[in-house]
Amino acid sequence: MDQIFGPGAHEDLFGVRNGLVMSPLIEGNCDTHNLVIVPKRALTDSNAVDERVFRIVDHQIDDNPVHELGMTYKELDDRQLKFLSDARPAARYLYFQYVVTMLLARSSNNNPKAQEIDAACRGTAWATPGPYIRHSMLRALMQSSVTWIH
Secondary structure, eight states: OHHHHOTTGGGGTTSGGGOOOOOHHHHHHHHTTSEEEEESSOOOSTTSOOOEEEEESOGGGTTSEETTTTEEHHHHTTOBOOOSSSOOOOHHHHHHHHHHHHHHHHHHSOOHHHHHHHHHHTTOOOOOOSOOSOHHHHHHHHHHHHHHTO
């Protein structure tokens, strides 16, 4: 983790800054990059509330039910995450998941949903102060993205 996110990141591995409690179905779709968490809007000032939403990357799951929530994934799309405390996963970890999801979506096929999400997120503040993903690591991730899907 330190190689990607910078010194000290390994301490977050099992901390609240690196995890979310969620439905196993939703977690599985995040893990398989069918679902991603992104900022709701650009932050215009430092006091703005950091809001996150779910976005469906693979429209093939749109009509699948999320039984725990009594809705479909299509209804979950663009829905704001609700946190019960001040604990939040660090933006850098969510951003990394977003980058990997977009790389995989672009390398696997011409996914119009992924292109829509990526375009909507351009210019959106992820509030990730300081350097963390080394250019060499990001380049290696991009080069490896094709082999991840095979």
